[in-house]
Amino acid sequence: MEWTGLNELREKFLSFFETKAHTRLPSFPLLPQGDQSLLLINSGMAPMKKWFLGQETPPSKRVTTCQKCIRTPDIENVGKTARHGTFFEMLGNFSFGDYFKHEATKWAWEFITEELKLPVDRLWVSIYEDDDEARDIWINEVGVDPSHIVRLGKEDNFWEIGAGPCGPCSEIYFDRGEEKGCGRPDCAVGCDCDRYVEFWNLVFSQFDNDGEGHYTRLEHPNIDTGMGLERLACIMQGVDNLFEVDTVQNIMKHISEIAGVKYHEDETKDVSLRVITDHIRSTVFMLADGVMPANEGRGYVLKRLLRRAARHGRLLGINEPFLYRVVSTVVKENEVAYPELKEKQNFLEKIIKIEEENFNKTIGKGFEILNQIMESMQNGEEQKTLSGQDAFRLYDTYGFPIDLTREIIAEKGFDIDEVSFTELMNVQRERARKARMSQDDVAWADETLGLAGVKTQFVGYDALKAEGKILALLVDGEKVETAAAGQKATVVVDITPFYAESGGQVADKGRLTANGCAAEVLDVQKTGTGLFLHSCEIKEGMLQVGETVQLEVMNAIRESIKRNHTAAHLLQAALREVLGDHVHQAGQLVNAHTLRFDFSHFEAMSPEEIRTVEMIVNAKIFEGLPVEVKEMKIEEAKATGAMALFGEKYGDVVRVVNAGGYSIEFCGGTHVDNTSKIGLFKIVSESSVAAGVRRIEAKTGMQILELLQETTATLHKAAAELKLSNPAELVGKCGSMMQELKERNQQIEMLNEKLAAMQFGSLADNATEIKGCRVVSAMMTDISTEALRAMGDKLRSEAPNTVAVLVGVNGEKANMLCVCGKEAVALGAHAGKIVKEAAAITGGKGGGRPDSAMAGVADQTKIDEALLAVPTILEKVLS
Known part of the structure; x- marks a missing residue:
């Protein structure tokens, strides 16, 4: 040995x-x-x-x-x-x-x-x-x-x-x-x-x-x-354990160097080193296999591992992104068996760094909110337990792990209502479980139908019409022998021209007819065993198991889908040409109205990049490239340079779609036979889906004409609203209106300052003195928040020993402002504490700096009571 x-x-x-x-x-x-x-x-x-x-x-x-x-x-x-x-x-x-x-x-x-x-x-x-x-x-x-x-x-x-x-x-x-x-x-x-x-x-x-x-x-x-x-x-x-195995230990050593700590010197630090070591291994391999950070499912598992590792980095004193730096060691230790890690190293590092940066922002907000809650608990006499609702909000909204919350509040001598927290977690899990169940309909149908070893023959690549025999019928999830007009039924046939939803391409729509019967095909799904499930609404007559039916795909819808699907292939090739080879499909939706393409990329595309991609795709459309579809052995397909879907599993024989040699992809979808039939391509939007994943939505063919018509109608409507006869005048009109608004805002600010000056004198005259501070309180109606602040700033600057509490009421909304001059602050006055306690009398909340703070007013009938209490509140704060 x-x-x-x-x-x-x-x-x-x-x-x-x-x-x-x-x-x-x-x-x-x-x-x-x-x-x-x-x-x-x-x-x-x-x-x-x-x-x-x-x-x-x-x-x-x-x-x-x-x-x-x-x-x-x-x-x-x-x-x-x-x-x-x-x-x-x-x-x-x-x-x-x-x-x-x-x-x-x-x-x-x-x-x-x-x-x-x-x-x-x-x-x-x-x-x-x-x-x-x-x-x-x-x-x-x-x-x-x-x-x-x-x-x-x-x-x-x-x-x-x-x-x-x-x-x-x-x-x-x-x-x-x-x-x-x-x-x-x-x-x-x-x-x-x-x-x-x-x-x-x-x-x-x-x-x-x-x-x-x-x-x-x-x-x-x-x-x-x-x-x-x-x-x-x-x-x-x-x-003794996996963390001391050579390849794993080398990863831990890199983390130890970054943190400036050693393994086996401090058990608390050892825990953090083990967490980070394990989680960065998982993260790298999950990302490399196509799992992307998300808020549910496997993407949430990935995000949770990343965030847990980043948090333990903080516990080791690392307060900046560092996990992405460890990727190189994970790759080095594993590339002999998994060479794809080296190929994707740059992509892995960028995604992990982005997630770390996002987590730093998130955890910072979580700390801020938790500190506010604990401050409130410390000021209260009875509440010494963090509510399950607050703990769940920190966990669910801000990614704040419950164990971290538990650890922090324990240091202050508080507990968590974990029973309530668990109940809320169970509600969330049940909601997720139901969502998963709703996605399992196809798998369930396989068991219900009882057609072991039977598959539906798909002939839709070459034909839009076919004749098939009904193998099974389902109504309300139950297997039946007949289905009649007015019912919605799932129809299984032995032969079909209908494409079943797959690979991001939606199912065909069309008609199913038999003797005296007509049904509308609304959707088609495919089971794991190869049965095509046609979701139909029976319009007239009756369907029966064993009878022969005619199936016809709606050609106009199929053609629109084909245009969008081929355009999606051209789009991916253009994105890789402009952005780099790290671009891979991360998901897509191709229907008759639009194409939506998700791809791996770590930052927003610039307007110039979008324009360039759009121009490239249209150039390939205008070239009229032939689109050839062939079935070939997978090794032969790979030799052609055909792109496979990231993380997808393929059989020995694959279907390859070749658009003039510019785009070559594994694909089971339907396509035009020449790129010129796409007509035109227009990117409508580019946005973020998740960290490291961008989304492009685009239109082709007749949908671009519809888009132009909608845009033109909007421009004419906007021009009419501005009393313009020609939409071409919109730009000039908008510019002049913005200048006019700017000038009016400046006038409003000047008026606010004058109003503040006018009211300053009367407020100062009515001041009372408490322990060296001049106390002013007042309520004003129909005053903006900006005017209220202007008045407070004037009081604070011109009367340094003043403590002022001003309430501005504007309709149903009221705000309370407290300002403390420089001398008043030196004497112990604190605007944040004063406004917090005064606003609480009205049921409102707020706080802020010692010199200036704002709060909301909940019950306007209690404003007078709150203002009368200001001297007492100030005296308490000063003492």
């Missing part, structure tokens, strides 16, 4: 199983492909579920991978212990109906004892308590000492998730030595202490569970193994 680096271990494992006739596959993206049940890939077998379930054919019956994984249930514990982490790599070898227990156990033992040379006397094997077959194989075929085999129950050694394939498993453990144990006499494999480390799980999927506890033996059982790469590296490197 020799010290072995993590990168070397990965290669040893994959190479070993290649010698056993396994096909090495690259890691699947962390973004699940075609699987709505997962937020992020969390295990080695997760991307292969369809192969295990027989829904798709794997590329080989024997596969080996090193899969990137993210697990998020224990985010709050990451850092607090050395065990928890969110990102890890899972080594695995898989058999889809090929080899089984004999080979899986033999090869596992061969790899760890002969390839890695782990000492046999420190290896242990656990088996499912009833799996005598596995025990016999381990002892008599593999040669494991019977005393090193333990039986464990179903909870530990039987893998199943609901109904479907399942089976017993064997786990391999490494004994780290008695000194790592808990010291209890019964310490053994399965104990929670750190002595026996489980590092490889061999799952024998040999049963089919019907969901009611009945297990049927599978005719073709499967093998699914998983070994944590970081955990194996801990064993081979003789370290």
Whole structure:
């Protein structure tokens, strides 16, 4: 057993199983492909579920991978212990109906004892308590000492998730030595202490569970193994946890240099170092696989990891963006297996830096609000508990983690109403759960229809009409045999010309007719098994399962969609030409009215860049480039330079759309056959969607004519409102009106100053004196806030020992101003404290600086009461 680096271990494992006739596959993206049940890939077998379930054919019956994984249930514990982490790599070898227990156990033992040379006397094997077959194989075929085999129950050694394939498993453990144990006499494999480390799980999927506890033996059982790469590296490197593994430790060292601290010198600082190290690894890999920061779903997980890492940077004394500087080390330590990290390094650094800068602004606002709340709590006599509503607002609106809020208020001796906070969190989770459920309709339909192995044949690339047979009907989610006029039904046919919503392109619309029946097709969705679901509104007659129907796509809508989709391809190519190769599609919507294209870019486009992109796209339209569509093997497609969708998974054969060699992309959508048919292209807007993601909305064809007509009508209407006969005069008229408004505003300011001067004398004459301060209070109606401030500034500057509280009432709105002259402030007067207490009498809130502060007035009937209280309030403040 020799010290072995993590990168070397990965290669040893994959190479070993290649010698056993396994096909090495690259890691699947962390973004699940075609699987709505997962937020992020969390295990080695997760991307292969369809192969295990027989829904798709794997590329080989024997596969080996090193899969990137993210697990998020224990985010709050990451850092607090050395065990928890969110990102890890899972080594695995898989058999889809090929080899089984004999080979899986033999090869596992061969790899760890002969390839890695782990000492046999420190290896242990656990088996499912009833799996005598596995025990016999381990002892008599593999040669494991019977005393090193333990039986464990179903909870530990039987893998199943609901109904479907399942089976017993064997786990391999490494004994780290008695000194790592808990010291209890019964310490053994399965104990929670750190002595026996489980590092490889061999799952024998040999049963089919019907969901009611009945297990049927599978005719073709499967093998699914998983070994944590970081955990194996801990064993081979003789370290206690993943944060001390070579590649991970090098990342931590970079963070330590930036922070000026060392690991293992201060446990509090160690927690922060572990948090940052883990979270920056997760962040880099998630971003590289196409996950972008967002306020929900996987994007929110990414944002939460980034913000938690940035906050722990603050705890280490780093008060400026720094995570982006660590990206280079994460890339360096992992690029041997994931070269795409190096290609995207600049993009990764820019996105992370932007998020850090945004977080600094956000957390600053959160601190400000929390400090205001705590100040209010300190002044109160009874309230010593932060409300759950305030804690939730800090968390939900300002990204302020509850643990940070808890820590800060505890320092002041306060508590949090965590019961109320949890209730609000549960409401939010339930809302998110319902939103997720509403997106699962297609997956649900697959189960309801019961058409196993059946697919709809799509003929819509070449035809707008087709004849098909109704395979199934759904009304209100229930499978039915007939559907009649007035009902909305989901219709499944064996052949269709209708394009189902996919890849950002909306579904076709059209008609479905049969004998005496007519229905309008409003939407089309495609299930994971390849069935096309036509959402129809039946206008007349009746539809019946088994009958033949005619399907016709509305040509005008299809043609508009085609123009917009081809224009989207030209747009992406133009963006990459103008902005750089970091531009990738991050989402799109193509319908008959507009095209919306989201792309990776880290700053707003300049007007010149927008104009240049627009000109390039139109130039390609005017060139009349032929648009060719071909199906080809994926390797051949890549050789042409065709662009793939960022993070998307493709089969062996792909569809490639080539617009005259200028734009070549993988695409399953519909397109014009020549760019000239797009007509014209106009960018309507460019905006931000999220950090590092921009959005362009554009029009083509007839939609540009409609846009011109709308704009012209608006200009004529604006001209008419200004009594102009010609819209061309608008610019000159607007300029003269702005100058006139500026002059009038200057006159208003002069009048306000005169008004303040006129009222200053009478206010000063009625002043009373308290402890050396002259106190003035008054209420004025129909006065603007600006005039109120002007009056206060005059009082403050011309009478330095004055404390003035002025209320301006303007209709239903009233504001209270307090000003304190320089001498009054020196005597202890504080405008912010005075106005806060006076406004509170009216139910209002406010505060501010010692010399000037504003507050709102809630109940105008209590203004007199508030003004009468000013002398008493001042006396209290001065004392």
